[in-house]
Amino acid sequence: MRIITIAWRNLWRKPWRTVITSGSIFFGVLLSTFMTSMQYGSYESMINNVVKFYSGYMQIFTQDYHENKTINNTFVFNDSIRQIIEDEPKLTNYTSRLEYFSLASSENLTKGSVIIGIDPKRENMVTGLKKWVEKGQYLSKDDNAVLIATDLAKYLKVGVGDTIVLYGQGYHGVLAAGIYPVKGILKFPSPELNKQFIYMPLNSCQQLFSAPNRLSSLVLMLHDNYQLPSALSHLKSKIKPPFMIRSWEELQPGLVQMIEGDKAGGLFMKSILYLIITFGILGTILMMVSERKRELGVMIAIGMQRYLLSRILFIETFFIGLLGAAAGIAASIPLTYYYYLNPMPLEGDAAKTMIDMGIEPYMYFSIQPDIYYVQAIVVFIITLFIAVYPVIKAYTLSLTSALRS
Amino acid sequence: MNVIEIKGLTKIYKTSEVIVKAVNGIDINFEEGEFTAIVGPSGSGKTTFLNMLGGLDKPTSGKVIISGIDVWKLSSRQLIDFRMNNIGFVFQSYNLIPVLTAGENVEFIMHLQGKPKKEREKRTKDLLEAVGIGNRINARPSKLSGGQQQRVAVARALASKPEFILADEPTANLDSKATNSLLELMSQMNKKYNTTFIFATHDQRVMDKAHRIVTIEDGKILSDEYFERD
Numbered sequence: 144m145r146i147i148t149i150a151w152r153n154l155w156r157k158p159w160r161t162v163i164t165s166g167s168i169f170f171g172v173l174l175s176t177f178m179t180s181m182q183y184g185s186y187e188s189m190i191n192n193v194v195k196f197y198s199g200y201m202q203i204f205t206q207d208y209h210e211n212k213t214i215n216n217t218f219v220f221n222d223s224i225r226q227i228i229e230d231e232p233k234l235t236n237y238t239s240r241l242e243y244f245s246l247a248s249s250e251n252l253t254k255g256s257v258i259i260g261i262d263p264k265r266e267n268m269v270t271g272l273k274k275w276v277e278k279g280q281y282l283s284k285d286d287n288a289v290l291i292a293t294d295l296a297k298y299l300k301v302g303v304g305d306t307i308v309l310y311g312q313g314y315h316g317v318l319a320a321g322i323y324p325v326k327g328i329l330k331f332p333s334p335e336l337n338k339q340f341i342y343m344p345l346n347s348c349q350q351l352f353s354a355p356n357r358l359s360s361l362v363l364m365l366h367d368n369y370q371l372p373s374a375l376s377h378l379k380s381k382i383k384p385p386f387m388i389r390s391w392e393e394l395q396p397g398l399v400q401m402i403e404g405d406k407a408g409g410l411f412m413k414s415i416l417y418l419i420i421t422f423g424i425l426g427t428i429l430m431m432v433s434e435r436k437r438e439l440g441v442m443i444a445i446g447m448q449r450y451l452l453s454r455i456l457f458i459e460t461f462f463i464g465l466l467g468a469a470a471g472i473a474a475s476i477p478l479t480y481y482y483y484l485n486p487m488p489l490e491g492d493a494a495k496t497m498i499d500m501g502i503e504p505y506m507y508f509s510i511q512p513d514i515y516y517v518q519a520i521v522v523f524i525i526t527l528f529i530a531v532y533p534v535i536k537a538y539t540l541s542l543t544s545a546l547r548s
Numbered sequence: 549m550n551v552i553e554i555k556g557l558t559k560i561y562k563t564s565e566v567i568v569k570a571v572n573g574i575d576i577n578f579e580e581g582e583f584t585a586i587v588g589p590s591g592s593g594k595t596t597f598l599n600m601l602g603g604l605d606k607p608t609s610g611k612v613i614i615s616g617i618d619v620w621k622l623s624s625r626q627l628i629d630f631r632m633n634n635i636g637f638v639f640q641s642y643n644l645i646p647v648l649t650a651g652e653n654v655e656f657i658m659h660l661q662g663k664p665k666k667e668r669e670k671r672t673k674d675l676l677e678a679v680g681i682g683n684r685i686n687a688r689p690s691k692l693s694g695g696q697q698q699r700v701a702v703a704r705a706l707a708s709k710p711e712f713i714l715a716d717e718p719t720a721n722l723d724s725k726a727t728n729s730l731l732e733l734m735s736q737m738n739k740k741y742n743t744t745f746i747f748a749t750h751d752q753r754v755m756d757k758a759h760r761i762v763t764i765e766d767g768k769i770l771s772d773e774y775f776e777r778d
């Protein structure tokens with residue numbers, strides 16, 4: 144008789160109890176996986192919002208620009224920087240930008256705006272800008288025209304084909320002014336972006352600000368956030384002053400903090416969930432051992448070593464955890480995968496706040512592998528912890544009292 | 549030859565209220581092939597005595613020497629192995645491991661002893677046939693009657709080829725028919741394998757079969773008598 148067989152049969156002596164105990168683990172794992180998948184999904188979408196819409200995973204600029212974002216602290220894109228970027232294997236793409244503030248006016252309305260000079264083709268590859276064109280057309284390299292964000296266009300009361308005047312300060316205090324036709328209207332999912340952005344081809348922008356060949360930043364893309372740490376440290380080692388490189392995490396410390404805070408909150412809830420489950424399993428195991436006291440005594444009496452007995456009890460506890468965790472993970476994979484493919488649309492107040500915060504009103508799900516295996520590890524640790532009790536019992540059971548029971 | 553020598557065996561239970569001398573200085577020897585009943589009223593110390601003799605309950609003082617080995621000088625691990633190889637147990641009830649079939653219950657102890665599979669299977673079959681349960685080899689204990697369960701317990705006790713078998717009120721939960729046939733079986737086994745049987749009992753039917761009756765009261769031997777049977 145292998146002890147594993149004995150343990151397995153013991154589990155099914157009271158099938159309902161095993162089913163209910165494993166079932167509680169099953170639901171705990173399912174709930175926890177679902178929650179985590181949703182959490183991670185929302186982080187991923189927030190990161191995407193920031194990274195893929197605008198900031199990229201990393202940016203290169205000058206140290207001076209980092210301190211003070213003026214047109215005077217821009218730089219000329221030289222070959223040595225280009226070489227470093229092109230040699231970095233993890234980068235999937237990069238684009239150049241010249242970014243500064245100016246006033247934008249239509250006939251009799253004026254508003255402060257962010258002017259972004261872009262390489263239209265590269266910008267589209269990096270941030271997919273083209274897909275936000277609501278009306279009109281996307282830019283091409285030699286255009287001397289602008290794309291204007293929808294809320295700003297509404298404010299200025301301009302449409303496709305109208306012209307706007309940009310004026311402000313250029314490189315080293317030179318006056319910057321120009322007249323540009325509106326080639327298209329951009330509608331971003333984020334209201335924040337819709338209020339202030341004007342895009343124009345890099346050349347026109349450099350002319351406007353009298354800053355030929357100058358850039359404010361280089362935006363670098365990776366396949367995903369997992370590539371970030373190694374690519375960042377590699378690039379940091381190569382990029383020398385006056386240049387510097389920053390990750391989105393460094394550029395958006397608020398977002399990072401928010402994610403960390405939310406993770407801690409989730410962890411707290413999951414801890415409570417698992418604590419409840421732990422006591423549920425513990426109750427079952429306590430009952431299982433106390434009911435079988437006499438039988439355990441007989442086994443030791445006839446010659447079973449206590450360590451073998453403790454192994455049987457350990458395996459029983461472990462099986463209960465394994466059954467529940469395996470079933471929970473097996474059920475949660477298709478469920479989260481479904482919602483990963485079909486994000487849950489949100490309605491009502493929640494959706495409104497999200498829109499206000501610049502987030503698309505969808506509940507996104509993540510299918511990162513650690514969402515699943517971390518649950519397995521947690522249940523495994525819980526079971527190990529609980530199994531301490533029967534193991535100790537096997538070693539300390541008093542034969543005479545067990546046999547007299 | 550003496551299989552078991554017992555010297556000054558004493559067990560004192562201390563509870564918060566009272567001190568009970570459950571066994572109070574017993575000296576006695578048992579020989580190979582004995583068929584002996586330890587009798588006495590309830591609470592006289594039979595179970596305590598048997599448990600100390602069987603290496604289950606540690607004496608307060610005194611010695612149990614089995615085949616020259618001072619049992620209570622063994623480490624707890626050695627003691628478990630010693631019980632496995634030298635002593636067969638038949639308890640009053642619920643002797644068997646519920647999740648194992650009759651056959652597996654018998655085989656289990658040989659498995660613990662590390663006997664090869666072939667030998668285990670053959671001996672299991674032989675023993676269950678000898679105790680009259682050959683046709684129920686695959687039945688779980690819950691599907692067997694009380695008498696059948698006790699027979700399987702006897703088969704299991706014999707399976708390890710022990711020096712002797714200790715049976716604490718083995719017939720207490722059986723009707724008279726089952727009691728008679730279990731007694732018949734044990735006496736057969738005693739003759740066939742020359743295995744020593746020591747019972748604790750206050751069942752007259754068991755006493756009638758015993759070759760030796762040791763009467764204890766208040767933890768002391770009151771009398772020790774031998775009888776000629778058939």
Ligand SMILES: Nc1ncnc2c1ncn2[C@@H]1O[C@H](COP(=O)(O)OP(=O)(O)O)[C@@H](O)[C@H]1O
Nearest residue numbers: 561563568570589590591592593594595596597
């Ligand atoms: N664990 C214990 N604690 C205290 N007293 C006990 C314990 N076990 C047995 N006794 C006492 O020891 C005496 C002998 O008990 P026992 O050996 O069970 O007798 P018998 O088997 O002859 O009925 C009784 O008075 C009983 O109450």
Ligand SMILES: [Mg+2]
Nearest residue numbers: 594595596748
């Ligand atoms: Mg008793």
